[in-house]
Amino acid sequence: MVQPLLDFAGQYWWLVFPLLGVMGGVGRAWERGARRRHTRRLEILHAKAEIKAAQAAARGRGVAPSAVPASASPRRTRAGRIAGGAAHPAVRRAGRRHQAVARL
Known part of the structure; x- marks a missing residue:
């Protein structure tokens, strides 16, 4: 039973x-998909926070700064503050990864 397998x-x-x-190609495609999903989730969180802030402002109340996720906006990252949001895309990605790990 094992001999044919060993011959092959x-x-x-x-x-x-x-x-x-x-x-390796399958793994790379999986990682790219995971990154796209993560980016979409951050965009959705940021959009929801903006809607919440706009609704609160329309009611005449301010929103606490903690209600708006800081990691959703690239200008809020350290690289974004230093370079005024014009940092290299790799630097912005590294900053977002760092913030995601820091939140854990």
Whole structure:
């Protein structure tokens, strides 16, 4: 029972390398999708906070600063404050990742 499997593995061992490349591509696509979902969630949180602030302002009440998520706006990140929001995209992504980890 095991011998045919070992024969196959002995003759086609080189298939491991292309399969690793395929698995790497699948993992990379999975990560890109996760990043897009995360960005969408942050945008939704920011939009909800803006709506809440606008509704409170329309009623004549202010909104506490903690009600508006700071991580949803790129200008609120440290890189955004330093560069006025014109930081390199990689720097902004690193800042958002840092803030996400800091919230945990």
